[in-house]
Amino acid sequence: MxxxxxxxxxxxxxxxxxxxxxxxxxxxxxxxxxxxxxLCELLLEEKPKSATPSSSDMTADEMKAMLGQEMTGKPLEGTEKRTEQDGANGHSIFDF
Structure with missing residues (x-):
């Protein structure tokens, strides 16, 4: 508001x-x-509304793309978890 x-x-x-x-x-x-x-600082530091997009300006498809999901709801290629040897899973060396 x-x-x-x-x-x-x-x-x-x-x-x-x-x-x-x-x-x-x-x-x-x-x-x-x-x-x-x-109060003066509030007026002086106010940015134009068009310069800062809000989350309500974002479409559902854009949100899905940012979260790494395709339009179909499947994870994007290469983002699925994979099981490695000795019980490790994932891409990070810290995944145990």
């Missing part, structure tokens, strides 16, 4: 009003200014 820029700006305005209200309390005012700083 994305937060709109308008919502962030409204929160910044509330924090600014609180900072003005607490102008005599240095620590309280700085706390609200710090909140404004964090």
């Amino acid at each position: 994305a937060v709109t820029n308008d919502t962030i700006i409204q929160k910044m305005e509330k924090e600014l009003a609180e900072a003005k209200r607490l102008s005599n309390d240095d620590a309280g005012m700085k706390a609200h200014i710090a909140h404004i700083h964090l």
Whole structure:
């Protein structure tokens, strides 16, 4: 769930009003200014939505391909487990 820029700006305005209200309390005012700083960073670091694909943009076939399965649901060639000698199985030297 994305937060709109308008919502962030409204929160910044509330924090600014609180900072003005607490102008005599240095620590309280700085706390609200710090909140404004964090909200500004949210707006400045936001990346365009088209630049970062989400998992919902991925099709089921693409997900299967990434997980090493063909369209038929069989494992891809060469990914099946094989039994070796002396009870060892797999491709790794750490497979016992």
